[in-house]
Amino acid sequence: MDINFPLVLIILTAFAGSMWFYDRLVARKRRVEGEPRVWYIEATAPFFPVLFVVLVLRSFVVEPFQIPSGSMIPTLKVGDFILVNKFAYGLHLPVLRTKVMPVGEPERGDVMVFFPPNDKRYFIKRVIGLPGDEIRIIDNVLYVNGDKMPQAEVDYNTEPGYQVVNETLINKALINESQSNVTHLVRKRVPPGQFGRNFKDIVPEGHYYMIGDNRDNSHDSRAWGPVPEANIVGKAFVIWLHWDKFLSIPSFKSAGKIN
Numbered sequence: 001m002d003i004n005f006p007l008v009l010i011i012l013t014a015f016a017g018s019m020w021f022y023d024r025l026v027a028r029k030r031r032v033e034g035e036p037r038v039w040y041i042e043a044t045a046p047f048f049p050v051l052f053v054v055l056v057l058r059s060f061v062v063e064p065f066q067i068p069s070g071s072m073i074p075t076l077k078v079g080d081f082i083l084v085n086k087f088a089y090g091l092h093l094p095v096l097r098t099k100v101m102p103v104g105e106p107e108r109g110d111v112m113v114f115f116p117p118n119d120k121r122y123f124i125k126r127v128i129g130l131p132g133d134e135i136r137i138i139d140n141v142l143y144v145n146g147d148k149m150p151q152a153e154v155d156y157n158t159e160p161g162y163q164v165v166n167e168t169l170i171n172k173a174l175i176n177e178s179q180s181n182v183t184h185l186v187r188k189r190v191p192p193g194q195f196g197r198n199f200k201d202i203v204p205e206g207h208y209y210m211i212g213d214n215r216d217n218s219h220d221s222r223a224w225g226p227v228p229e230a231n232i233v234g235k236a237f238v239i240w241l242h243w244d245k246f247l248s249i250p251s252f253k254s255a256g257k258i259n
Helices: 005-032 039-060
Strands: 062-066 080-085 099-101 111-114 123-129 134-138 141-144 151-154 172-179 182-189 198-202 207-211 232-242
Touching: 005 039, 039 062, 062 232, 111 207, 123 141, 141 172
Parallel strands: none
Antiparallel strands: 062 080, 080 232, 111 123, 111 232, 123 207, 134 141, 134 198, 151 172, 172 182
């Protein structure tokens, strides 16, 4: 069962806040008059300031995530810890996800955290289609509104920061792909998989098309369709830590900006 952490955090903050205000306005006066301390107030009220700060930062400023799958390899690897800018695309109310103040709009090439249609789990993919765009993928080459997105093959052994661990590279290629002002790494199969041979779709208004950088090993908009604007969580902008397994040693070697 998936836990709705934002809702849990709001409930805990509200409860601790009610205890904090009760302590300040009522309980403190009663203690002066000689009444004993109430244990549940003493145990919860001090946590309110911390919970409130965490709630505000997590809901409106920045939120940490850990990458659980390989769908964004080579840009993001399993075990990467990233930070997501919750302010980049406007202020949204927690849980309800209603936009209360517009700030900016997603751009082609952004790496975004969101909820897929009819799914309550967080996903992270790259924006490759804006509202109204025509998306085509032919032999794993991306076309947007008829324009081919340039690709240049890269050598695995010479790409800085790229490390292959316990996998075969047979029938796989590493390329640099350019979208708008963003150039990023993409991994694809040769020959392409099901959604890379001859795929076409139109992005409806108010939606965005999301695809993983690991083009032939990504469950994305090609399977479940465009993402509504209301499902956007924020823009991933930095890797700050890589921690592969619980008993492994965390590493900061991959820390840096997400392209």
